[in-house]
Amino acid sequence: xxxxxxxxxxxxxxxxxxxxxxxxxxxxxxxxxxxxxxxxxxxxxxxxxxxxxxxxxxxxxxxxxxxxxxxxxxxxxxxxxxxxxxxxxxxxxxxxxxxxxxxxxxxxxxxxxxxxxxxxxxxxxxxxxxxxxxxxxxxxxxxxxxxxxxxxxxxxxxxxxxxxxxxxxxxxxxxxxxxxxxxxxxxxxxxxxxxxxxxxxxxxxxxxxxxxxxxxxxxxxxxxxxxxxxxxxxxx
Amino acid sequence: xxxxxxxxxxxxxxxxxxxxxxxxxxxxxxxxxxxxxxxxxxxxxxxxxxxxxxxxxxxxxxxxxxxxxxxxxxxxxxxxxxxxxxxxxxxxxxxxxxxxxxxxxxxxxxxxxxxxxxxxxxxxxxxxxxxxxxxxxxxxxxxxxxxxxxxxxxxxxxxxxxxxxxxxxxxxxxxxxxxxxxxxxxxxxxxxxxxxxxxxxxx
Numbered sequence: 322x323x324x325x326x327x328x329x330x331x332x333x334x335x336x337x338x339x340x341x342x343x344x345x346x347x348x349x350x351x352x353x354x355x356x357x358x359x360x361x362x363x364x365x366x367x368x369x370x371x372x373x374x375x376x377x378x379x380x381x382x383x384x385x386x387x388x389x390x391x392x393x394x395x396x397x398x399x400x401x402x403x404x405x406x407x408x409x410x411x412x413x414x415x416x417x418x419x420x421x422x423x424x425x426x427x428x429x430x431x432x433x434x435x436x437x438x439x440x441x442x443x444x445x446x447x448x449x450x451x452x453x454x455x456x457x458x459x460x461x462x463x464x465x466x467x468x469x470x471x472x473x474x475x476x477x478x479x480x481x482x483x484x485x486x487x488x489x490x491x492x493x494x495x496x497x498x499x500x501x502x503x504x505x506x507x508x509x510x511x512x513x514x515x516x517x518x519x520x521x522x523x524x525x526x527x528x529x530x531x532x533x534x535x536x537x538x539x540x541x542x543x544x545x546x547x548x549x550x551x552x553x554x555x556x557x
Numbered sequence: 558x559x560x561x562x563x564x565x566x567x568x569x570x571x572x573x574x575x576x577x578x579x580x581x582x583x584x585x586x587x588x589x590x591x592x593x594x595x596x597x598x599x600x601x602x603x604x605x606x607x608x609x610x611x612x613x614x615x616x617x618x619x620x621x622x623x624x625x626x627x628x629x630x631x632x633x634x635x636x637x638x639x640x641x642x643x644x645x646x647x648x649x650x651x652x653x654x655x656x657x658x659x660x661x662x663x664x665x666x667x668x669x670x671x672x673x674x675x676x677x678x679x680x681x682x683x684x685x686x687x688x689x690x691x692x693x694x695x696x697x698x699x700x701x702x703x704x705x706x707x708x709x710x711x712x713x714x715x716x717x718x719x720x721x722x723x724x725x726x727x728x729x730x731x732x733x734x735x736x737x738x739x740x741x742x743x744x745x746x747x748x749x750x751x752x753x754x755x756x757x758x759x760x
Contacts, residue, residue: 336741340716367748370758375716375747378694379565380600383620384613387603389595390588391625 329361330354339368406548413545419538426531565694570601572640580639583631591631595624598640602647608713609651611702615658616651623650644718648710648728655706693757700750707731708743715740 330351337345338355345351355361573579573594582590602623607616623646634642701709701717707729714725715736726736751758 332745333738333741336744337737339744340740342737364748367755367758368744371744371747371751372716374693374697374758375712376719377569377690378608378697378717379568379604380570381604381607382564382600383603383617385617387599387617387621387624389592389599389624391628 329358332364335361335364336368339365340372409545409549411545412541412548416538416541416543416545419534420542421538423531423533423535423538427528427535565691570598570640572638573597576639580634584634586632591628594639594643595627598643599624601640602643605644605647605713605718606651606654608698608701608717609648609710610655615654619651619654620647622653623647626650641718641720641724644720645724645728648714652710652729689757693754696751696754696757697747700747703750704743704746708739708746711736711739712743712747716744 334345334348334351335355338351355365576594579590579593583594599620603616603620606619606623607613610616610619623643626646626649627643630646701713704712710729711725711731714720714728715722720728722733722736722740725731725740726733729736731739
């Protein structure tokens, strides 16, 4: 039977009740009112039916074919390139600069070196002497130690006489010892120690720092090229 | 002129039988698995986009955008119901489309009486019941499109696609109380709009 209620609950609360809102559903007074009020019962029933129908609304076929899988290169490459790949350009630029600096520096020194270094002919002669006197350079006799300073000649094709750690100055000092101090032959351990110390710590070829710069530049350049053109973006 | 309305798929898309395994493979970078998921749910995504936007072409754009976003984000899927996750992405993509459209000259929503969705006649067990249901769905979609946009979004996400209040609030970037109010008002407004079709509910 229809019952008249002067004051109905707010319709939004009825809508919440129809939607199984737990907070409103716990309101016993509201539920009691709805149970006793035909008007509110109708509202809640209509809204429940409406919700049920809404929940069954079918899916829709797209109006046009959709691309299901995004193209990988455009969509994924920027996100996957990583910080390492971004270093390629700076590495190549720095490598190029170092190569230029190293090449200019070493070539400049090469032009000026013959004026301050020993004549290549002397070194060649020393090497020949070493080959004829001792198979163990730099260890047995002072005369061969002088030749050992140029032992880089045969190894490096004769164009870099000091890259094995013995500079022309070291060669000169060894030669001076050989010439001015025959007693050096009588005390090979002392002279040998001094001479080896000179070979390790003496100033090296002036071109060496520039060649190091050059090598560093080439390395950076190659690393940059690898990162930029060879390394592929991480998959997955 | 509004674009022709899309066809109904006739049903709601159910989860794939082996969905957790397919999702796991997609998360591991298996493009085939991802394609399988997207192909399975594309009608659900498109339906949501169309109901939120009201324009077939823009809904297709939004759905396409959602697929791209989903592909980018699948690695971070935290589990749960994949369909809900994908629908949230679709809802966000739809809102992006709407916002972009609002910056341009406005496009009128299609007239509910024009180009109404056609239902496929798919093996209906009872043609009369199916025809009645199809008509109900058609009127419901038309009534949804008459709601204010905020109410429509909230009702579609909650009552059509089953999101709870919190999910709707997150998807629409709105306060929880605001969302509740929009949903409740939207339901009441829909009831008014569907009053003349009440007999369709009694099937």
